[in-house]
Amino acid sequence: MMxxxxxxxxxxxxxxxxxxxxxxxxxxxxxxxxxNEILIYLSERSKNFDFLxxxxxxxxxxxxxxxxxxxxxxIFYDLLFNSIYSIYILTPKNFYFYLPFFFRKIRFYAICLNxxxxxxxxxxxxxxxxYKYSINDRGTHYKRKSTMELQNDLTKDxxxxxxxxxxxxxxxxxxxxxxxxxxxxxxxxxxxxxxWGYDELKKLLNEFLNYSxxxxxxxxxxxxxxxxxxxxxxNFIDFSNGEKKINNSKIYLYNNISGSDLLNVxxxxxxxxxxxxxxxxxxxxxxxxxLDLFLCEINSKKDYMRYKNAFYEFKPxxxxxxxxxxSKNFDKTLRKMRYSLKK
Numbered sequence: 001m002m003x004x005x006x007x008x009x010x011x012x013x014x015x016x017x018x019x020x021x022x023x024x025x026x027x028x029x030x031x032x033x034x035x036n037e038i039l040i041y042l043s044e045r046s047k048n049f050d051f052l053x054x055x056x057x058x059x060x061x062x063x064x065x066x067x068x069x070x071x072x073x074x075i076f077y078d079l080l081f082n083s084i085y086s087i088y089i090l091t092p093k094n095f096y097f098y099l100p101f102f103f104r105k106i107r108f109y110a111i112c113l114n115x116x117x118x119x120x121x122x123x124x125x126x127x128x129x130x131y132k133y134s135i136n137d138r139g140t141h142y143k144r145k146s147t148m149e150l151q152n153d154l155t156k157d158x159x160x161x162x163x164x165x166x167x168x169x170x171x172x173x174x175x176x177x178x179x180x181x182x183x184x185x186x187x188x189x190x191x192x193x194x195x196w197g198y199d200e201l202k203k204l205l206n207e208f209l210n211y212s213x214x215x216x217x218x219x220x221x222x223x224x225x226x227x228x229x230x231x232x233x234x235n236f237i238d239f240s241n242g243e244k245k246i247n248n249s250k251i252y253l254y255n256n257i258s259g260s261d262l263l264n265v266x267x268x269x270x271x272x273x274x275x276x277x278x279x280x281x282x283x284x285x286x287x288x289x290x291l292d293l294f295l296c297e298i299n300s301k302k303d304y305m306r307y308k309n310a311f312y313e314f315k316p317x318x319x320x321x322x323x324x325x326x327s328k329n330f331d332k333t334l335r336k337m338r339y340s341l342k343k
Contacts, residue, residue, distance in 0.1 A: 006036040006085035013043035013063050014091045018147075020281035021314065022090045023052065025151035029088060030055055036085070041075075048259035067095055079103050086131070090151065097122035100129035107131040109154050111147075114138060132157075138309065146313055178252070181214035183269035185279040188221050190295050195328045198226055202233065205251050207334060211341050212270050215251045218262070271341075276311075276323075284316035291340050292323035 010029060012022055019042065030038060030053075038058045042050060043065040050060045063071050072095055079099065089096045089110035100108040108130045113121040114137045120127075127133060134150040145153075186201065208215045230236060230253050236245040240256035254265065263282060266272055272283040273291045280292045292315075296307040315321065322343065324336040 007083060008033050008036050008038045009084055009087045010038065010040045010090060011088065011096050012090045013041050013065060016046050016049060016278040017281040018091065019046045019049065020285060021147045022151055023285060024148060025090065025155045028155050030058060051260050067093065092121055094121065097126050101126060104129060109133065111136055111150055111154065146315065146317060178214050178216065180212050180270050181216050182208040182212040182271045182273060183266055184208065184215060184217040185274040186217055186219035187275045188219060188224060190275045193295065194326060196330055198229060200330050209250055213250065216254055216265060216269065218254050218257055284321065287318055287320060289320040290322065291337065292321065293326050294323045295326055
């Protein structure tokens with residue numbers, strides 16, 4: 001039986017995309033503490049990805065994205081009556097920044113935020129009680145570090161390794177044995193913002209067939225108003241109930257897919273095309289080729305700088321990661337895509 005010496009806590013209860021950005025740092029913390037007990041706090045939004053931390057010395061606790069009063073009391077109580085060696089605050093929630101003031105024997109590592117109008121989280125007073133911290137300076141317009149780079153800085157004394165090593169994923173039933181496919185994730189809210197509809201979706205998916213043998217797509221709303229049309233026009237596979245409708249199409253809708261099955265589908269794809277967020281971040285775990293549809297509305301130079309900074313703060317940094325800014329002009333966006341897809 002493994003002899004666990006120290007207790008380490010990692011606070012990371014935010015969105016899945018944010019979790020992915022932290023995987024290299026979390027991986028390094030785990031590798032540096034193989035003889036220590038590690039507890040990772042994830043949000044309910046990330047609970048389907050707890051398999052990413054399938055290590056003997058790691059436990060995962062699911063809490064709310066915004067902690068409830070009861071959860072805050074429970075965390076405070078646990079710190080009070082347990083011997084904790086160090087805590088990593090990788091999600092900048094205000095509550096976590098008050099803990100170092102009360103628990104000064106614990107080593108707290110944190111990502112702090114400097115924003116416009118001299119706003120600081122936590123404030124200068126509370127930062128004094130952190131053992132070590134990196135600053136996400138959103139007031140800086142040029143040469144701004146990404147979230148991943150900031151977390152590299154925070155853990156560089158642990159001999160930081162930039163690559164995240166996936167644990168063995170549970171296999172999924174790829175009975176169709178699809179090869180050379182493009183994976184696309186449909187975010188219906190963004191389609192509506194762009195004024196795109198079902199016709200644009202069909203044109204887009206068929207466009208992808210010019211660059212691959214097959215197309216697999218998922219969507220964020222599983223049972224939307226077009227469900228019957230999907231079943232008619234495309235191959236339809238539901239991962240929750242086993243429903244399967246196969247026709248002559250080379251386009252496949254995977255419905256109700258999540259967790260390790262989703263990650264396997266992304267990893268096996270030739271290219272991932274998705275609006276910026278969870279899917280583009282999941283694709284970056286295995287350095288998949290990505291075309292990021294970075295949706296933004298630019299009406300001024302200030303807007304341009306704000307979106308540019310936001311993009312580079314969260315953009316994975318490797319050569320096969322490309323992006324375009326889609327517009328309401330569908331044909332114009334399609335031309336941008338073609339240019340990227342031909343690279």
